[in-house]
Amino acid sequence: MASEAPTGVLLVNLGTPESPRTGAVRRYLREFLGDPRVLTLPGPLRWLLLNGFILPIRPRKAAAAYRKIWLPEGSPLLIHTQALTDGVRRILGDRFRVEAAMRYGEPSIRSGLEKLDAAGVGRLIVLPLFPQYASAVTASVCAEVFRCLDRMGDALPLEILGAFHDEPEFAATWAAVAGPGLAEFRADHVLFSFHGLPEDQIRASDPSGGDCLGSADCCASPGPRLVRCYRAQCHATAKALQRALGLDEKKTSMAFQSRMGPRPWIRPFTDEVLPELHQQGIRRLAVFCPSFVADCLETLEEVGIRLRDQWLSLGGEALWLAPCPNADERFAEAVAGWISRRAPAPHP
Numbered sequence: 001m002a003s004e005a006p007t008g009v010l011l012v013n014l015g016t017p018e019s020p021r022t023g024a025v026r027r028y029l030r031e032f033l034g035d036p037r038v039l040t041l042p043g044p045l046r047w048l049l050l051n052g053f054i055l056p057i058r059p060r061k062a063a064a065a066y067r068k069i070w071l072p073e074g075s076p077l078l079i080h081t082q083a084l085t086d087g088v089r090r091i092l093g094d095r096f097r098v099e100a101a102m103r104y105g106e107p108s109i110r111s112g113l114e115k116l117d118a119a120g121v122g123r124l125i126v127l128p129l130f131p132q133y134a135s136a137v138t139a140s141v142c143a144e145v146f147r148c149l150d151r152m153g154d155a156l157p158l159e160i161l162g163a164f165h166d167e168p169e170f171a172a173t174w175a176a177v178a179g180p181g182l183a184e185f186r187a188d189h190v191l192f193s194f195h196g197l198p199e200d201q202i203r204a205s206d207p208s209g210g211d212c213l214g215s216a217d218c219c220a221s222p223g224p225r226l227v228r229c230y231r232a233q234c235h236a237t238a239k240a241l242q243r244a245l246g247l248d249e250k251k252t253s254m255a256f257q258s259r260m261g262p263r264p265w266i267r268p269f270t271d272e273v274l275p276e277l278h279q280q281g282i283r284r285l286a287v288f289c290p291s292f293v294a295d296c297l298e299t300l301e302e303v304g305i306r307l308r309d310q311w312l313s314l315g316g317e318a319l320w321l322a323p324c325p326n327a328d329e330r331f332a333e334a335v336a337g338w339i340s341r342r343a344p345a346p347h348p
Helices: 020-034 043-054 058-067 076-092 109-118 135-152 168-185 201-204 230-245 270-279 297-314 329-340
Strands: 007-015 095-102 123-126 157-158 189-195 254-255 284-288 318-322
Touching: 007 020, 007 076, 007 109, 007 135, 020 043, 020 058, 020 095, 020 168, 043 157, 058 297, 076 201, 076 297, 076 329, 095 109, 109 135, 123 254, 123 329, 135 157, 168 230, 189 230, 189 270, 189 297, 201 230, 201 254, 230 254, 254 270, 254 297, 270 297, 284 297, 297 318
Parallel strands: 007 095, 007 123, 123 157, 189 254, 189 284, 284 318
Antiparallel strands: none
């Protein structure tokens, strides 16, 4: 009897330019920031902002930042994502075909789906590698997957896995990967720095239409209205990591980094929190970036270089950046577990 068709798995991260050269970064930013889910502005205004202000200036600065973290093998984000994919593929075994993809840049979602189709998979599981749900990333991946499948004319059974910040293995992996380094560093304080989002994108996920961002602690109590709230999921992530790392809640805080443009973004801002922490007598600061599963520009350059320089200039003694799970075996096992639980059992 013929063997059952394997299950196809696509692990999708955000993306990276092909090289740290200005031209490659400009192409990447054009695709990334041209997505209406990322720059949530009317089409003409988005085009004007992108082509009149961002692309003439930002690519050169971003390319210089990428050059500071670029590895001989290439982009750290791509290297870690591919290594994670290799680990998950090995753990899942022959019943699965596993590919990596980027929402923006290469390898594209289209190319990953085509590889899985060529492998004769019988169904698809897509995992966006974003611990917390946000329309700008998770929903954008979903939209691109459906667009590509529609163009391919493929009607395979499909399941897209959602946010995994509340999976016990996620916090446990962070604790296993970063816990020993944190203990050795002997931090006075731990800051959980999440990627920021514009306030209007957070409010758009509020089904009540009025409660969102109404108070500083509006995300503190979980409930149905917070199911798609990125900010609430960041708070939940920080609490889970506090427990997994055995931290005193009074010696931790959270903030949001990577804001861009004049629109209001969710607060507090990471770079504005640092002077406040220093004024409180904190000198040894550890920073975790748990909205990322792989080290990238936002962790290695923004926090590991710029934020560290800012901290030292304030008079801080040291800043330690916790490594992301990357391709750690324990994270690969966790991802494989989330996938295998959703795959049909083999016929006896």
